[in-house]
Amino acid sequence: MIRLIQSGLMYGNLFHVASPALVERYNRALEHLTGKRTSLTDFYIDISGFSPEVGADLNDPLYLNHNGVNRQFILLSTEQRHCPLLDAKFSTSHGILKQFIAENEAALFALTARDAVAGELINSVYDISNPARLFDIRAITVEADTTSGTVRNAGTLADKVDTFLRKEDAWFDDVLIARMIELAGETGDVTRNPVTLKPLKVEQGNFWTAHFGGLYIFQTLDHPATIAAGDKPEEVPTKYNFDLGDRNQIAKFLEYNDLVEPIVKARGIDGAAILRQKMDFILVSAVTEAGVDLNGTTRRDMRMLARRHSTLLPDEFHGLAELVNWAENGGKWPRISSDHPAYFYTLRAAATPELDLINMLLSELSPHDVRQLFICHKPALYAAYANWPDAKKEYVARFLEAEYKADKAGARAALFGHDAPMEAPKPEPLDLIARVGPWGAVRR
Incomplete structure (x- = not known):
């Protein structure tokens, strides 16, 4: 693989974690998620914060992706949105992370200026012991916060500010005021600079997974099917079940669904x-x-x-x-x-x-x-x-x-690439003369 690595075709476009500050933020997030820290002072990470070098140091290549489901992530910079996703177990994971960063770019830029953001791609399945369990994954929800809980604390502070404004004699509630001051010291003025991350939930309909030798799962099409790169799985709920050797059947599947x-x-x-x-x-x-x-x-x-x-x-x-x-x-x-x-x-x-x-x-x-x-x-x-x-x-x-x-x-x-579909020309709006004629409307 050395040729690919030297050419930047493998492990290319990764984010370099080199400064002591970034390494310490990464370690705080890593400890927050996994209870571990790395001894490395220089390494590269992908869009999810995964580093092959850290994986080797911890002797755990799945340290952010236990059991290959519910992938965790560490964000040190919004620049990670340009990075690939290494060792992906699901074809949708990279797009979800990229969408989450894009939709929260301003907030993430502010949050990562002081701390790392740690989170998880959550679904309802924690154990994939058989292929049928993959079909229980209906949606992926992204949850994230800084290691110090800035987003959570900002929400708490906003609630307390609302309470303070609504409550009579709030000026005499020393406990409430003290707590507001304490939280404001951690989050800043949330009334002027709200610290929030937009929730993201993505439906998981059709996808590829690396599990079980590689499976393509199509659930939402008119003619659903499961296509296996390895051994054909048994007891899957789709109507059709193929492997790559079923060329005629796959060809018909692609044709019937206009794919x-x-x-x-x-x-x-x-x-x-x-x-x-x-x-x-x-x-x-x-x-x-x-x-x-x-x-x-x-x-x-x-x-x-x-x-x-x-x-x-x-x-x-x-x-x-x-x-x-x-x-x-x-x-x-x-x-x-x-x-x-x-x-x-x-x-x-x-x-x-x-x-x-x-x-x-x-x-x-x-x-x-x-x-x-x-x-x-x-x-x-x-x-x-x-x-x-x-x-x-x-x-x-x-x-x-x-x-x-x-x-x-x-x-x-x-x-x-596909050309944009051609749109039928829209009729020009008729002016008054064109609609009623040069002599005006005919009266009856």
Whole structure:
């Protein structure tokens, strides 16, 4: 993995905790949540405050995510919103944390100027002993406060201020006044600068989880299903239950729910160019597994490489080549059914609320497309990367650094972006003359 780490493709964009003040705030929050402290004086954290280095120091890689549910978090800065979420157990967790920071940015900026904010993504499930328990997770609620309870104390102070204003003879209540002064010393003037965090509750309908070998759970669709990356689970409540080997069934599931569209027919993208890049990835996989050295190979060399090693090219390559020929040269339309190895390489997620989750699923169904695998499903990319030949590791790391990392937003837009739907032109309002004519309304 050293190539990926050195290229910033793994453990990249993390928040650096280096100053003694930040380390001490982190330790206070860590002790508040887990009863532990780290001896490290310099480490990096993700959007949730999780640090692989702290995990190694504590000998507990799940120190903020016990049992893989109800993830805890530590915020030292609102800048953490730009960080990834490492070792995510649920596909929704990163988006929830990012939304929570965005909706409370001003309050979090003020709170983290003096203390760390510690919190938890709470659901009703604390033990996932079998897959059916995952379906009990209906919503995620975010709870957070500083380690000194600033938000809680601010609420208490606000209540006491209301009591003081309503209560007769409140000026003679020395206990109430003393408590208000004490709380104000901790929270400041809550009447002028309210210290509150907006509550956030997010419905958990369709999601991916790393539990049980990886499961895609679709509960809210017209045709619900569970799709397993590993062994197919038993006794799940969805009507359909597939694994990645059930290609025909998955294809029908995606079609019945209108979740995908053919890349070559998608609006606003260069479908043929995307398919050609997928062909390059398939080519690289085939030749490197056969021991071919790619040192010094450029994108311009790919066609020559394909001719030289044509006997190594799999059906995925040839299927995509026929589709590109149709798109660019008006060739015969290739009939690529779901049985064909190239089928899922030809699709992308349609513009639905499940877009990211479907692209994640498609990346597992088209594993040679390393760019989509990296963008949509980093855990799967890292697991596959560990078993690749060195030549493929080198090529992939070099490609992602040079052609994806340089323009992440542009690459995502080119691959997965959807044009805004066209709106029907609104009729211009008629003026008075147009409505009644140049001589006014006709009287009867």
